[in-house]
Amino acid sequence: MGQICSALFGPEQPEGKEVLAVMGKPRLDPLASQAGRLSSQALELRQRAAQTGLPAHWDFELTPGESLEEEWQEGWPSCDRTLPGQFVIAPAYLVAEQVFSRQRVCTGLSIPG
Template identity: 45%
Template sequence: MDRLDQVEKTAATTTRELTHVRERLDRAERQLGALLAARTDQRNDLVGVEHGRHQDIARRARALIEQRFLNLARRYADASAHTMDRPERERAPYLISLLCRQLLTDHPLSSAAICRELRLPDHGGHTEQAIASLRSDCSLLVNRIHQAGLEHRWDFRLTSRSRLESPRQEAWPTCDPHDPALFVVSPAYVVKDIVYCPQYVYTSRSLHRAH
């Protein structure tokens, strides 16, 4: 009964945390939409169709991070040698950061090479299959970017321990936006100096060293 009671308490706490995260995400998406609209309305060097394409790409990129990257990172956050020396709550976001640098590029390594690079266990080939699936989704996104045209970049720039810079950065949903920046979880998507999708940044008052 004691164990059941503890499980119920844990489930209730998790439900409250998820509700809080969803509320913050909804608020952030509304704020991002307003910021993007304000920024893009002031520009006259991009046509509406191009704006629409890159806004769609930004939405796809954000969904990819919040769903596919996060799901994979949660599964393997305690398995990578690169994350084990970090506090437990940082591990999944930090693994997302490592995955982004491997996958959000025109020339990603093979899935097997990424597994080796991130020091992930094989698990009978299941890990490589999971990486391959995410790699395929990222390749489709990169192809959309090239089809949309215009100069673009993934912006990983971060000054450690600095305050967040709006609208280029926003706090990872479980973090306090008023705390100092520790590491980039996912990069900003920037087209001709317009931030279409801001960085997700892990913030913390901890002095744990960011790599």
């Protein structure tokens, strides 16, 4: 899910083929039309955010193994929020550096090696 969010809201404009690629699906998969529609909706959201004139961005930054910062991160519902973050499932959404939606993070113990 984190990779799909990154394909939709990361630095590059979203494309259906990228969504399919992160899911490990071929270009002609039956999900291709849904991936294209999802990408179009994400692009529309990005354009609407840009039209406000306010600086807005989706934040995927996370240092694995560090504790969650409650003001802009929260554990994924099935995760123990007292454990350190491992990877981002859904990015934080910030407008003018104000958090409108916190990051959703998978937490857990680091596995060496």
